[in-house]
Amino acid sequence: MTKFKYIIIGGSAGSFRIVTDILDNLPKNFPYTLILILHRLKHLKNGFIEALSAKTKLPVTEPFDKEPILEKHIYIAPANYHLYIEPDKTFALSAEEPVNHSRPSIDLSLASAGFSLKESLIGIMLSGANKDGAVGLKKIKDNGGLTIVQNPNDSMVRTMPEAAIQETNPQKILTSQEIIDFIINLK
Amino acid sequence: MSAVNLKSSDIKHILKEVKCNTGIDFSEYAFCFIKRRTELFMFENKIISVTDLIYKLNKSPVIAGNFLDTIFIPPSELFRDAEVWNYIEKDILPKLITKKDIKIHFAYATGGEELYSFLYILNNFYSENIKICVTAVTEKHLSVIKKGEFSLQHLKASQKNIEILESAVDSDDIFIKNKDVYTIKSNYKGELIFNTCNFFKEVFISEFDIVFFRNSMIYFNNELKDKSLKMVLRSLKKTGILLIGEKELLNEESGKKFKRINKTMSIYKKKTFS
Numbered sequence: 001m002t003k004f005k006y007i008i009i010g011g012s013a014g015s016f017r018i019v020t021d022i023l024d025n026l027p028k029n030f031p032y033t034l035i036l037i038l039h040r041l042k043h044l045k046n047g048f049i050e051a052l053s054a055k056t057k058l059p060v061t062e063p064f065d066k067e068p069i070l071e072k073h074i075y076i077a078p079a080n081y082h083l084y085i086e087p088d089k090t091f092a093l094s095a096e097e098p099v100n101h102s103r104p105s106i107d108l109s110l111a112s113a114g115f116s117l118k119e120s121l122i123g124i125m126l127s128g129a130n131k132d133g134a135v136g137l138k139k140i141k142d143n144g145g146l147t148i149v150q151n152p153n154d155s156m157v158r159t160m161p162e163a164a165i166q167e168t169n170p171q172k173i174l175t176s177q178e179i180i181d182f183i184i185n186l187k
Numbered sequence: 188m189s190a191v192n193l194k195s196s197d198i199k200h201i202l203k204e205v206k207c208n209t210g211i212d213f214s215e216y217a218f219c220f221i222k223r224r225t226e227l228f229m230f231e232n233k234i235i236s237v238t239d240l241i242y243k244l245n246k247s248p249v250i251a252g253n254f255l256d257t258i259f260i261p262p263s264e265l266f267r268d269a270e271v272w273n274y275i276e277k278d279i280l281p282k283l284i285t286k287k288d289i290k291i292h293f294a295y296a297t298g299g300e301e302l303y304s305f306l307y308i309l310n311n312f313y314s315e316n317i318k319i320c321v322t323a324v325t326e327k328h329l330s331v332i333k334k335g336e337f338s339l340q341h342l343k344a345s346q347k348n349i350e351i352l353e354s355a356v357d358s359d360d361i362f363i364k365n366k367d368v369y370t371i372k373s374n375y376k377g378e379l380i381f382n383t384c385n386f387f388k389e390v391f392i393s394e395f396d397i398v399f400f401r402n403s404m405i406y407f408n409n410e411l412k413d414k415s416l417k418m419v420l421r422s423l424k425k426t427g428i429l430l431i432g433e434k435e436l437l438n439e440e441s442g443k444k445f446k447r448i449n450k451t452m453s454i455y456k457k458k459t460f461s
Contacts, residue, residue: 043347064436065405066412078434080263081405084219087195092217093405093434095263096224103263112219115192142192 002186004146005071005120007032008085008113010106010136012039012128014156018176019126023055023074025180030058032186034074035085037109039102039128042080052076063091077104085113100132110136114143121145122186124179125170128160134167141168148172150179191226197237198222204241208251211324213258215411221258228257255325261298262402264344265337268433269351271452276308276354279428279454283396284312292395292422293321295386295403295415299332300345302379303371305399307361311354320380320395329381335371337362342369387414391422398423401453402432409438416441420457429455 011019019036026034040048052074053060062078069075069089077083083104084092099105110123110133123140125133127150141147147170152158154175165173174182193201198221199214206212213221225240232250234240243250266272283289293302302321309317323329342358349356362369398419404412416438419429429445431437431453437445445455 043351062434064434065432066409066436080267081434084217084223086217086219092219093432094217094220094260095267095402095405095432096220096260097263108223112223115222116219139192 003119004122004186005032006117007122008035008110009124009126010037010110010133011126012160014127020055022180022183023052025184026056026058027184028057031071033069033071036076037083037104037106040079045079049076065093067091077109083109085116087116100130102132106133107136111139114140114145119144124148125161125164126150127155127157129157130159131163133160134163137164138168146171148174148179151175191229193222193226198225201225201237201240204244205254208244209255211255215408216406217408220406224257228254259297262300264348265300266304266345266348266352269348272304272308273353274449274452280312284314287316289317290395291317291319291397294398294400296321296323296332297328299335301399301401302332303335308354318380322382322384322386326383329383333381337369339367386418393424395422395427396424397428399430401430404435405432413438420444423457425457425459427457
């Protein structure tokens with residue numbers, strides 16, 4: 001059995017399609033926790049969860065503050081809050097100023113997840129139009145986690161994966177299909 | 188983001204010094220939040236070690252004050268979660284306004300956003316009977332709230348909320364503009380009672396008809412959250428209303444003493460037997 005228990009994915013422009021493809025391919029008995037930190041419009045509160053839930057039998061929810069992190073569960077960072085992952089394996093929210101013009105900030109979530117979940121964490125950065133997530137991904141690697149970045153040549157918008165590669169030198173650079181295969185074959 | 192990477196023991200050490208210097212105890216704040224804000228403070232002030240930070244906190248009250256400013260996060264927007272303000276206007280205030288001696292509390296305030304959003308909505312009602320109390324941890328916060336000043340950037344961040352409000356909001360009607368500073372007009376300030384208090388020690392008993400306590404508990408750990416909810420419960424009249432943040436939950440004990448009055452919003456009424 002793998003040491004990994006948690007997968008955190010950051011993405012922005014051009015990442016929604018691959019996220020839905022990942023969810024579409026997850027087996028019913030997928031034993032891990034998947035945490036999605038996606039840039040989203042703060043006023044569109046309805047429809048996002050529903051669109052993702054339609055792709056998987058696993059529960060998809062926006063965590064409440066101090067909610068325990070469950071396995072076999074998909075979480076999506078709520079709009080207009082930052083999402084921290086605490087060492088006691090709970091979520092914590094914050095309404096601090098936007099980071100990299102974003103709330104939720106991928107950097108902030110990935111950095112706290114790296115610190116709190118250490119070697120049990122896989123961090124994945126997908127397509128996006130700014131550099132958010134690059135520093136956070138490095139924190140995951142620094143704390144012993146596995147880091148994966150979508151191949152910029154395979155990304156709809158290459159700025160975010162390129163920044164993540166430059167900052168982190170990740171263990172794996174994969175195409176979207178290879179990322180899906182990696183996740184569903186994780187054992 | 189910061190290059191400093193603080194350990195749990197560093198945070199404990201720093202918070203102990205902050206408490207000695209300022210009297211404010213952040214030891215029961217959410218860990219990752221405190222860690223990030225402390226690292227951010229160090230990064231922005233070019234402080235590269237814990238020793239250096241503690242030296243500066245001890246040496247300079249200004250730096251200690253700036254550290255507090257980094258930790259206390261003001262509400263991010265005016266009319267945050269606009270649907271809540273629509274509900275207050277349509278469903279809460281019309282019933283409340285008929286009562287006598289109405290008291291409203293903005294608890295643990297770190298900025299004026301919630302207060303002035305409410306006062307704007309309240310302006311649509313005849314409201315001679317209402318006393319509004321604002322409590323903050325520090326005098327500095329009260330002073331900022333009293334000024335009622337907002338930046339252009341702040342207003343832009345609130346613009347979408349204003350568009351969703353059912354009450355038409357005309358910024359020129361609310362604010363006096365001076366360069367990029369927007370100051371709330373005095374007719375929206377009303378008669379307000381401003382206090383600093385240690386929210387967790389001072390007791391307000393059964394005074395308030397509404398307590399605004401949105402997005403404060405997200406910065407606390409569970410122990411401090413439990414304490415704060417006890418204080419809020421005590422401070423509300425029977426059937427008084429509590430507003431917490433959209434993604435905040437009551438704890439198990441408080442959950443038994445409040446009834447949620449709206450399916451989609453975090454608005455609760457104190458049960459009569461609590």
